[in-house]
Amino acid sequence: QAKARGRGRHAVYEPSMHEGAVEQFRLAEALQLAVATGAITLEFQPIVELHSGATAGIEALARWHDPELGTVPPSIFIPVAEQAGLIHELGRQVLVRACAELAQWRERTGGDAYAAVNVSPLQLEDDTFPDFAMTVLRDQGLEPRDLVLEVTEGLLLEERSRTTLGALRSHGVRVAIDDFGTGYSSLNRLRQLPVDMIKIDQAFVSPVGSDEGDGAFLRAIIGLAQTLHLTIVAEGIETPHQLDELKATSCSFGQGYLLARPGPITAIPVTLNRSSPLTVEDGSQ
Ligand code: C2E
Ligand code: MG
Ligand code: MG
Ligand code: MG
Numbered sequence: 001q002a003k004a005r006g007r008g009r010h011a012v013y014e015p016s017m018h019e020g021a022v023e024q025f026r027l028a029e030a031l032q033l034a035v036a037t038g039a040i041t042l043e044f045q046p047i048v049e050l051h052s053g054a055t056a057g058i059e060a061l062a063r064w065h066d067p068e069l070g071t072v073p074p075s076i077f078i079p080v081a082e083q084a085g086l087i088h089e090l091g092r093q094v095l096v097r098a099c100a101e102l103a104q105w106r107e108r109t110g111g112d113a114y115a116a117v118n119v120s121p122l123q124l125e126d127d128t129f130p131d132f133a134m135t136v137l138r139d140q141g142l143e144p145r146d147l148v149l150e151v152t153e154g155l156l157l158e159e160r161s162r163t164t165l166g167a168l169r170s171h172g173v174r175v176a177i178d179d180f181g182t183g184y185s186s187l188n189r190l191r192q193l194p195v196d197m198i199k200i201d202q203a204f205v206s207p208v209g210s211d212e213g214d215g216a217f218l219r220a221i222i223g224l225a226q227t228l229h230l231t232i233v234a235e236g237i238e239t240p241h242q243l244d245e246l247k248a249t250s251c252s253f254g255q256g257y258l259l260a261r262p263g264p265i266t267a268i269p270v271t272l273n274r275s276s277p278l279t280v281e282d283g284s285q
Contacts, residue, residue, distance in 0.1 A: 101265045180200050242258070
């Protein structure tokens with residue numbers, strides 16, 4: 001008990017303390033309560049059109065602050081939710097709230113950004129998911145185009161998941177490959193994937209401007225995606241130099257701490273303001 005309170009004061013969850021099976025079970029129990037009571041919250045991060053600074057999309061990121069465990073990051077609790085059978089309920093809550101918040105944001109700002117929602121492979125194995133998603137969109141007065149589902153590469157190889165994604169896409173919902181470049185798709189499979197967008201993983205953006213590289217690899221990936229006529233989003237843009245490099249390519253969209261950190265959706269403007277590096281660099285007028 002004292003230990004748990006000590007962690008709570010730390011406010012950030014320490015994975016090393018929860019490696020054991022007993023601790024995993026406690027974590028799953030606490031998460032079950034959090035899901036049941038609606039204690040999982042969302043933060044939002046804009047996906048920005050790099051040349052105009054316009055908010056093109058808004059990604060919902062799940063957050064869990066437990067009174068005893070502290071703030072548990074999604075990299076820890078999403079796998080727990082998957083193992084404990086909680087991901088379906090959690091995923092539905094995230095989708096409903098993300099769409100509701102987006103609808104309010106559009107109403108308030110007049111912006112037309114889409115909602116980007118992360119989905120677990122397990123959610124795509126559920127063949128009731130497409131109908132659920134369509135109902136949520138209708139209830140919020142949104143079009144299928146206003147939703148982009150973000151999925152990671154590996155699962156796209158599963159036949160059942162591909163069928164679910166196909167159903168969603170036939171309705172007009174768009175699909176993005178998240179963390180692109182870190183999975184194991186062969187180039188040939190990539191050509192056949194039922195997707196509209198790729199999000200290039202931060203691992204390819206971070207080296208730009210460091211000793212590690214000059215962005216040649218990043219440009220090669222962008223070239224590949226362009227050949228496949230996919231919309232490209234770069235993740236994890238942290239420096240003005242990385243932004244400049246991307247703006248010189250055919251990557252049209254980006255996301256990262258330089259542009260905006262995850263936070264409340266009310267903090268997201270329709271267009272990032274003039275003082276940001278986005279428009280300072282734009283000497284076109
Ligand atoms: P992701 O979908 O690839 O989300 C991007 C992650 O990078 C987020 O971490 C975001 O806060 C972080 N990020 C954004 N810009 C930067 C940057 O410039 N630098 C750095 N270092 N990081 C940046 P977060 O929120 O911790 O989420 C981690 C992962 O958890 C997500 O990766 C996603 O795979 C998963 N996740 C989050 N929410 C959900 C959810 O509702 N459902 C599911 N299934 N997975 C989720
Ligand atoms: Mg994502
Ligand atoms: Mg990602
Ligand atoms: Mg990621």
